[in-house]
Amino acid sequence: MTSSEPAVLAENLAKSYRHIQAVAQVSLRVAPGETMGILGTNGAGKTTTIEMIAGLRVPDRGRVRVLGLDPRRDRARLRQVLGVQLQDAYLHHALRVSELVELYRSFYPDPRPADELLELVDLTRQRRTIFEKLSGGQKQRLSIALALVGRPRVAILDELTTGLDPAARRRMWTAIEQLRSEGVTVLLVSHAMEEVDRLCDRVAVLDAGRVVAVDTPAGLRARAGTDTLDDAFVTLTGKDLEEAT
Amino acid sequence: MTTAITPHRPGVRALLVLVGCEARMVVRDTAGLVVPLGLPLLILLTSAGSAGNQVVADGRTALEVYVLPLVVTMVVAMIGIINMPSFLAYYRRSGILRRLAVTPLSPALVLAAQAIVSVAQTLVGITVAAGVAVLVFDARPPADVAVALGVLALTMAAMYAIGMLVAAVAPTPNSAVALGLVTFFLLGALGGMFGGRQALPDPLADLGGWLPFGAAVQAISSAWTGSAVGGAHLLGLGATVLVGTLVAGLLFRWE
Numbered sequence: 001m002t003s004s005e006p007a008v009l010a011e012n013l014a015k016s017y018r019h020i021q022a023v024a025q026v027s028l029r030v031a032p033g034e035t036m037g038i039l040g041t042n043g044a045g046k047t048t049t050i051e052m053i054a055g056l057r058v059p060d061r062g063r064v065r066v067l068g069l070d071p072r073r074d075r076a077r078l079r080q081v082l083g084v085q086l087q088d089a090y091l092h093h094a095l096r097v098s099e100l101v102e103l104y105r106s107f108y109p110d111p112r113p114a115d116e117l118l119e120l121v122d123l124t125r126q127r128r129t130i131f132e133k134l135s136g137g138q139k140q141r142l143s144i145a146l147a148l149v150g151r152p153r154v155a156i157l158d159e160l161t162t163g164l165d166p167a168a169r170r171r172m173w174t175a176i177e178q179l180r181s182e183g184v185t186v187l188l189v190s191h192a193m194e195e196v197d198r199l200c201d202r203v204a205v206l207d208a209g210r211v212v213a214v215d216t217p218a219g220l221r222a223r224a225g226t227d228t229l230d231d232a233f234v235t236l237t238g239k240d241l242e243e244a245t
Numbered sequence: 246m247t248t249a250i251t252p253h254r255p256g257v258r259a260l261l262v263l264v265g266c267e268a269r270m271v272v273r274d275t276a277g278l279v280v281p282l283g284l285p286l287l288i289l290l291t292s293a294g295s296a297g298n299q300v301v302a303d304g305r306t307a308l309e310v311y312v313l314p315l316v317v318t319m320v321v322a323m324i325g326i327i328n329m330p331s332f333l334a335y336y337r338r339s340g341i342l343r344r345l346a347v348t349p350l351s352p353a354l355v356l357a358a359q360a361i362v363s364v365a366q367t368l369v370g371i372t373v374a375a376g377v378a379v380l381v382f383d384a385r386p387p388a389d390v391a392v393a394l395g396v397l398a399l400t401m402a403a404m405y406a407i408g409m410l411v412a413a414v415a416p417t418p419n420s421a422v423a424l425g426l427v428t429f430f431l432l433g434a435l436g437g438m439f440g441g442r443q444a445l446p447d448p449l450a451d452l453g454g455w456l457p458f459g460a461a462v463q464a465i466s467s468a469w470t471g472s473a474v475g476g477a478h479l480l481g482l483g484a485t486v487l488v489g490t491l492v493a494g495l496l497f498r499w500e
Binding site for chain 1 (some may be wrong): 250251253254255258259262263266269270273274339341343344346347348349350351417
């Protein structure tokens with residue numbers, strides 16, 4: 001891959017589950033170092049799209065390349081440089097926070113120090129807490145920390161701050177801004193317009209398994225002739241993100 | 246950009262850390278150990294008294310010829326076929342395997358860690374059962390310890406291969422336990438767990454001798470008493486290892 005090539009390339013992706021078309025036609029190009037937001041109501045195809053990009057699902061049609069690698073064929077190489085935070089993924093319930101961090105650190109050749117990771121997500125005081133005893137927000141923060149443990153060049157974050165309190169949310173935003181400054185390419189699935197507006201260079205709006213718009217947050221507002229990203233989303237999709245989720 | 250990414254597979258260190266974590270999971274979740282360690286011991290305690298006094302061949306008692314081989318096989322089979330796959334199925338159902346699937350960790354390392362921890366559990370179970378038999382009921386150790394250990398290793402490999410197969414195909418933790426139990430009782434019934442195989446119709450008795458439970462009981466019994474281990478039993482166990490491992494590897498799913 002040359003420097004002019006995208007870090008993430010998805011071309012004409014389609015995916016069905018039995019009779020349900022989850023993704024009908026999705027194409028994305030994310031430049032190296034760019035933070036791309038993915039917005040859409042529930043069922044718009046966001047999670048299926050990023051799961052195909054992460055190599056967790058095989059597209060029925062289309063092509064994915066991440067850093068020039070095929071997520072299925074080049075699985076071993078890609079996993080070293082890809083950090084993924086899944087929406088529903090669970091961790092070993094009887095392990096302590098510090099044990100889980102050490103476990104995931106052992107998978108990578110040059111992992112981030114455990115103290116740095118726990119400080120990043122404000123879990124230093126919970127390091128000896130068993131995973132199942134953590135609150136929902138703490139589990140979410142640990143999941144984010146584990147996505148970043150291997151110093152990824154591409155990070156895929158699904159529902160980054162859903163369920164987090166305002167202070168934790170701002171802390172995660174700072175963490176993502178730090179990733180951006182390190183040149184990490186970020187794919188961010190979110191329902192939080194403020195978050196997308198603040199963090200994302202560009203936003204892809206998905207509706208019914210299709211990309212209906214890709215632009216900067218300001219560009220989306222201008223295109224829709226609205227003052228807020230919320231209103232722009234409603235104009236572009238005919239749906240209210242808050243009510244639909 | 247792709248050329249800058251050097252292939253790196255998590256190796257021995259990752260395996261050791263994973264084994265440590267799996268062991269902690271087992272220790273902190275002890276309910277699963279009660280049946281595989283407790284039931285064989287119960288069978289031993291209830292039958293060893295009379296079996297220990299009954300000489301059946303070459304000065305060897307029924308405890309050494311029948312009960313201990315059965316108890317050892319039961320411990321290995323219950324942990325390998327029922328416990329280990331239910332853990333893996335739980336991991337799959339809860340999303341743990343899915344989370345691991347987006348790391349550089351290979352499925353083989355996850356399975357290897359599970360197998361290592363299961364082997365450790367099995368060795369504890371066998372040591373307890375054999376220790377009680379020797380210390381309390383005056384059972385003698387195997388006539389040929391090296392052969393007995395070899396047969397035990399082959400038995401473990403066969404039972405874990407079946408367990409891996411169950412783990413690979415079971416969609417939920419419940420189905421893993423159900424499939425594991427059915428497989429365990431089926432193999433056990435044909436292998437003499439509910440009475441000698443000679444009580445079965447001839448074709449089933451022959452089949453049971455080839456299948457891993459019956460083959461293991463016979464092979465361990467031979468090793469314990471010092472007679473030659475039957476080639477058919479070794480072949481049955483070896484074939485189970487080969488087929489089970491290959492098919493489990495092909496069918497394994499992260500989610």
